[in-house]
Amino acid sequence: MDSSSLSIGQVAKGAGVGVETVRFYEREGLVPAPKRRPSGYRQYPADTVRRIHFVQAAKELGFTLREIRELLSLRVTAGKKCADVRKLAHEKLAEVDAKLTELQRMRAALAQLAASCTGKGPTSECPLLDALDAQGDAHVHR
Amino acid sequence: MDSSSLSIGQVAKGAGVGVETVRFYEREGLVPAPKRRPSGYRQYPADTVRRIHFVQAAKELGFTLREIRELLSLRVTAGKKCADVRKLAHEKLAEVDAKLTELQRMRAALAQLAASCTGKGPTSECPLLDALDAQGDAHVHR
DNA sequence: ATGGACCCTGTAGTACACTACGGAGTCAAG
DNA sequence: CTTGACTCCGTAGTGTACTACAGGGTCCAT
Incomplete structure (x- = not known):
């Protein structure tokens, strides 16, 4: 071989x-x-x-x-116009950015949960959801 | 009701x-x-x-x-110690951070692809993979 | 009090992404 | 030149996350 x-x-x-x-x-x-x-x-x-x-x-x-x-x-080939590729790339970019935003929200919530746990904090029903809510919402449908 | x-x-x-x-x-x-x-x-x-x-x-x-x-x-309840919750939260935090890193790499690659497409760039076999590679690798197993 | 929209439980079917298996051929080290 | 690991193809089975009935009961506006 x-x-x-x-x-x-x-x-x-x-x-x-x-x-x-x-x-x-x-x-x-x-x-x-x-x-x-x-x-x-x-x-x-x-x-x-x-x-x-x-x-x-x-x-x-x-x-x-x-x-x-x-x-x-995602590449420019014989049958595909450059503009099409750029369009799809931008669409995927938007998707990625949406995921990034959600992940950052979740990250902040998790960090807050880990930090709030250093001793005497009250026990919420679901701290993670609370933390996410506190972060400020902006999603409607999905 | x-x-x-x-x-x-x-x-x-x-x-x-x-x-x-x-x-x-x-x-x-x-x-x-x-x-x-x-x-x-x-x-x-x-x-x-x-x-x-x-x-x-x-x-x-x-x-x-x-x-x-x-x-x-993920919350502190009767049977669960605060330290355990913090431990799990940190584990999840690490997972989230890994995802964030990958997503940011992918974002950069997509942005570069979209930008490189403004006219005369050469047509690579797979620009997205090239862009990711250029970003610098650091993953071994998984 | 009736009819259409809603809800109940349970079971079965679907889409996606593998994963395993059977029976046969191929490779290369010793 | 054998033998054990690897490969081929095709088909079937698995786990996850729903989604769709069937055959009923409930709600409430008219």
Whole structure:
């Protein structure tokens, strides 16, 4: 096997997932179908590991595989205009910013909870919700 | 029906979910079982809507219902020591901070992609991954 | 007192994202 | 040239988080 190509097992191990997951991601279009050896064995380029890391990270952040596929395909290609790419990028940026805001609210609430717990504070029904409320709301539907 | 109590339908509408979801969350311990009218109808306090909003937001951020249940039960009660609560709060805080870091990396990458697209930039295989890489990595397993 | 909107319980079905398995072929170290 | 680890494909099973009935009972405006 040539030096700069990986077997599915090496990719899986490198990315911390099972080989079945790699094949699943291929079927789902999250990892491009790799070249094959005459035997049919898959030969992956090294950056496939990075790609799967990205998928895992994005999943942890609440993106679906469908959304991650969109993120990964965000590039200017033959059939796609630059303006379209920029438009989608801005949409995703807005989503990310919304998540950032919520996470920061939650972070503040958790920090407050941890701090308020240094001794004699009263026991609220749900300090986390209280803290979030105190932070100031601004979400209507969703 | 007394003024400060809501039917399951009102709660569901207020939270933007179906009534089945509210009952599901009750079974799963995400929403406390409410008082009942003699007929068996559920009577919810007003803050149930807020609680469900929190569940939805946390879900969007990649927390599982199990984790959200933990977050919601983060309080000092009879059987739980303050130190334990603080410990768990700090653990969750670390998780949130990790998510924040990843999201900020992704945000920077998306912003760069959107900006780099103002005209003549070269078409990379995957600008988003490139941008993330350029950001500097520091994750090993997961 | 009636009818349409609402609620009850329980069970079953769906979508998503894997995960496991069976039966066969391939690779490479010894 | 054997043998044990690895790979192939296809299909089936799992866990999570809903979502949709079915077959009833309840509420209340008219």
